Amino acid sequence: TQLLEQSPQFLSIQEGENLTVYCNSSSVFSSLQWYRQEPGEGPVLLVTVVTGGEVKKLKRLTFQFGDARKDSSLHITAAQPGDTGLYLCAGARGSARQLTFGSGTQLTVLP
Amino acid sequence: DAGITQSPRHKVTETGTPVTLRCHQTENHRYMYWYRQDPGHGLRLIHYSYGVKDTDKGEVSDGYSVSRSKTEDFLLTLESATSSQTSVYFCAISESPGNTEAFFGQGTRLTVV
Numbered sequence: 001t002q003l004l005e006q007s008p009q010f011l012s013i014q015e016g017e018n019l020t021v022y023c024n025s026s027s028v029f030s031s032l033q034w035y036r037q038e039p040g041e042g043p044v045l046l047v048t049v050v051t052g053g054e055v056k057k058l059k060r061l062t063f064q065f066g067d068a069r070k071d072s073s074l075h076i077t078a079a080q081p082g083d084t085g086l087y088l089c090a091g092a093r094g095s096a097r098q099l100t101f102g103s104g105t106q107l108t109v110l111p
Numbered sequence: 112d113a114g115i116t117q118s119p120r121h122k123v124t125e126t127g128t129p130v131t132l133r134c135h136q137t138e139n140h141r142y143m144y145w146y147r148q149d150p151g152h153g154l155r156l157i158h159y160s161y162g163v164k165d166t167d168k169g170e171v172s173d174g175y176s177v178s179r180s181k182t183e184d185f186l187l188t189l190e191s192a193t194s195s196q197t198s199v200y201f202c203a204i205s206e207s208p209g210n211t212e213a214f215f216g217q218g219t220r221l222t223v224v
Contacts, residue, residue, distance in 0.1 A: 009151065033213075042201050042215025043154070088153055092208045097161050098169065099144065099208045101154035 003027060004089055004102035012108040013079055021074045021105045023089035030092055032065055032072045033099075037086040079109045114138050117202050117216035124223055130189040132219050134202030136182075142205045143185040144169075144213070145177060147198040154201065160185055192223045 007022045023032070031050040035043035047056050049065035049072065056063045060083075062075040076083055089102040114137030124130050134143060142161055146154040146169075156169030158177040166177050174196060176188045189196055199220050205213040 006153070035213075040217070042203070042217055043213075044215075045212040048212070090154075090213070097142065097167070097208050098156055098159060099203075099205065099213055100156065100170075101146070103151065104153040 003100050004091055006087075006089060006102040006105050008105060009103065010106050010108075012110065015080060015109055015111050016078050017109075019076050019079060019107070021076075021087055021107070022071070023073070023102050024071045025091065026070065027091075027093060028069050030069070032069075033090045034063055034072070034074055035088045035090060035101075037088060037104075043086075043088055076107075079107075081109045081111050083107060084109050115202065115204055115214055115216045117200075117219050119219060120217065121220045122222070124192050124221070126193060126223055127191050130192050130221065132187045132200055132202075132221070134185045134187070134204075134216060136185075136204045138204060138214070139182060140204040140206050140214075141182075142208055143179065144203040144205075145175075145185065145187045146201045146203065147171065147196075148201060148218070149198050157187065157200075189221075192221075194223050197221060197223045 005024050033048045034046045037043040047063045052067045052069045054065045060077045064073050087105045090099050116135045118133045144159040145157040148154050155171045157175050160166045160179040178186045199218045201218050202216040203213045
């Protein structure tokens with residue numbers, strides 16, 4: 001069982017559509033990060049959220065950390081083919097030295 | 112780009128043979144991690160290190176061992192490779208877990224036949 005569950009696992013949409021990806025857990029995290037990974041490459045950080053209820057925007061991407069710091073969402077407005085990739089959430093808990101990753105959402109944006 | 116290099120990038124090995132993967136960093140980051148990536152599982156932590164000679168197990172550590180004798184190098188060893196260890200292995204580094212960016216290597220594709 002993954003500590004961080006992401007949904008959906010796969011998502012295929014048309015260019016211009018909006019979408020939301022979810023990252024859920026029963027555990028509280030001190031911070032949560034979102035990464036994007038392209039084929040043949042390692043993940044690259046998009047954003048870090050640390051405060052419950054925090055919202056961060058990165059161009060057409062909006063990230064939200066749940067009030068209880070157990071979940072997060074990534075919303076993409078007007079998706080473009082360049083948004084295609086594997087989106088991963090990752091969390092750190094309290095004094096834990098580990099960075100735990102979710103199962104990932106594979107997004108495909110069709111032109 | 113963060114200075115993190117994995118070697119080899121690709122390897123095919125036979126069941127039962129030992130295999131060592133190397134991660135080398137030039138960033139002087141304290142934390143180093145080894146993950147494996149398999150379809151449907153995202154990234155799963157194998158082992159991590161929080162300093163020279165300081166290592167701990169992750170969620171999928173069985174069949175793997177690690178060593179960190181220098182800040183810049185973190186080695187992952189499969190003592191006796193099995194087909195279930197066929198995967199893509201990623202090394203990552205960070206200054207502290209969670210609150211700062213984790214930088215990843217480009218991965219090692221390991222096939223155990």
